[in-house]
Amino acid sequence: MVKRRDFIKWAGGAGISLTAAGWSLLAAADGKRGTATVAAGVPTGTGIKGRVVVIGGGMAGATAAKYLRYWGGTGVDVTLVERDTSYTSNIMSNLVLNGSRTVTSLQYGYGNLASRYGVKVVKGDVTAIDPVGRAVTLAGGSRLAYDRLVVAPGVDFDLLPGLETAAAQAKAPHAWKTGPQTTALRNMITAMPNGGVFVLSIPPKPYRCPPGPYERACLVADWLKRNRPGSKVIVLDANPGITAEVHSFTDAFDVVHQGVIEYHPGVAIASVDTTTMTVNTNIGNIRGNVLNLIPPHRAGKVIAANGLADAGGKWTSVDVLSYEATVAPGIHVIGDAAATTQPKAGHIANQEAKVCADAILRLLSGRLPDAAPQTNSACYSPITADTASWLTATFAYDPLTKTMQPVAASSGEAAARSKDNFEEMTKWFTALMADSFA
Ligand SMILES: Cc1cc2nc3c(=O)[nH]c(=O)nc-3n(C[C@H](O)[C@H](O)[C@H](O)COP(=O)(O)OP(=O)(O)OC[C@H]3O[C@@H](n4cnc5c(N)ncnc54)[C@H](O)[C@@H]3O)c2cc1C
Numbered sequence: 001m002v003k004r005r006d007f008i009k010w011a012g013g014a015g016i017s018l019t020a021a022g023w024s025l026l027a028a029a030d031g032k033r034g035t036a037t038v039a040a041g042v043p044t045g046t047g048i049k050g051r052v053v054v055i056g057g058g059m060a061g062a063t064a065a066k067y068l069r070y071w072g073g074t075g076v077d078v079t080l081v082e083r084d085t086s087y088t089s090n091i092m093s094n095l096v097l098n099g100s101r102t103v104t105s106l107q108y109g110y111g112n113l114a115s116r117y118g119v120k121v122v123k124g125d126v127t128a129i130d131p132v133g134r135a136v137t138l139a140g141g142s143r144l145a146y147d148r149l150v151v152a153p154g155v156d157f158d159l160l161p162g163l164e165t166a167a168a169q170a171k172a173p174h175a176w177k178t179g180p181q182t183t184a185l186r187n188m189i190t191a192m193p194n195g196g197v198f199v200l201s202i203p204p205k206p207y208r209c210p211p212g213p214y215e216r217a218c219l220v221a222d223w224l225k226r227n228r229p230g231s232k233v234i235v236l237d238a239n240p241g242i243t244a245e246v247h248s249f250t251d252a253f254d255v256v257h258q259g260v261i262e263y264h265p266g267v268a269i270a271s272v273d274t275t276t277m278t279v280n281t282n283i284g285n286i287r288g289n290v291l292n293l294i295p296p297h298r299a300g301k302v303i304a305a306n307g308l309a310d311a312g313g314k315w316t317s318v319d320v321l322s323y324e325a326t327v328a329p330g331i332h333v334i335g336d337a338a339a340t341t342q343p344k345a346g347h348i349a350n351q352e353a354k355v356c357a358d359a360i361l362r363l364l365s366g367r368l369p370d371a372a373p374q375t376n377s378a379c380y381s382p383i384t385a386d387t388a389s390w391l392t393a394t395f396a397y398d399p400l401t402k403t404m405q406p407v408a409a410s411s412g413e414a415a416a417r418s419k420d421n422f423e424e425m426t427k428w429f430t431a432l433m434a435d436s437f438a
Pocket of ligand 1: 055056057058059060061081082083084087089090091092093094124125126127152153154155175176177178208209212300301302334335336337344345346347348349378379380
């Protein structure tokens, strides 16, 4: 039976990889002097040396940068390159749409990574990776050399036909990366009339946060029910059925939000016309007051631009013992950009980052990566403004398939939505973000 409180605890802990103290002991066992660490600090005596560059300061990249220093010590030179000055969390961003959160409340700076762990934070956009010369080039032309590279750029989106221009995109925002589109979508919802129609489309798998679009449908329906009577949420799902938390969302669509949410599986979008606010699909032309169309995903563009998109032309296949790219030795790809059997989720990105950091530190010390990593994931899904369901999963390395496989005994979803779950969601989120950014 899953104990969901464990996931709150694990999010704030060290996952399955070695702790800083563990790395010091490892160094001591080698005859090198192990050095005790303070809680938020960097050990000095691990004996590990190397230069690691991390591309992308999101859930995966920030965690990897922090733990490379926290476990690896002062001999590991870590540079984090991020194009934005702060990170805006996607997790919890659906709560901006019902007015219970702001985008600003979801922002996290990089000051702690620099001051507490000595990560060198560089604001910049990596455009080129030179796997032979072991260096990356930033948009301004500067180069950073590395011994090991971690690439964590998250996702980019494919354009839906009809949404090629910025003007069309502004009329049908996906808001699947928190920012100005999220605020714009919130404003569109509040501008809806009574009896209005909100159209939400869900892309084919894999996409980031499998339960996320269904959660969004619930939160928008819940707000409309109370504030714009007679309105509807039409969900156009490219997948053959609900992709996550089937029990919770079936109940939410059929019972909690009955008559408000209209769910259509297996929908292919042929084109979008933002002048008439119409989505042309295989089940007919659907008109809405608001079009919230989440496009198909691919790894952040630095992946394909540098020959790393070997999985379906969109993602990077990796060895999940180290997250080293199959096609590029010395380059590790983590988070949403990696093709693994685990979901594309922030909690999993945090876990992959720790396994990867641990593996890099072992490799830099002439060891092999841990042969039996485990990861875990939790996801809380608000169903109304004050109740939530949850989904948890644990994954263990399967040496036969060389993949991470779910452990049935510790995976599952909530029996029912509750206010208690909603409160735990906030604790889980705070612990997860602190583990990555504080
Ligand atoms: C609405 C919504 C709700 C969600 N809810 C949950 C949830 O409840 N639980 C959960 O676990 N997950 C959730 N997720 C998923 C989660 O946000 C992602 O899976 C997670 O952010 C992936 O982490 P990442 O580090 O791979 O990518 P990101 O967090 O997107 O970070 C990528 C970073 O890389 C930077 N970058 C990209 N390219 C470059 C470059 N070339 N140079 C420099 N910087 C670059 C970007 O600016 C960005 O900061 C949700 C997602 C959405 C959209």
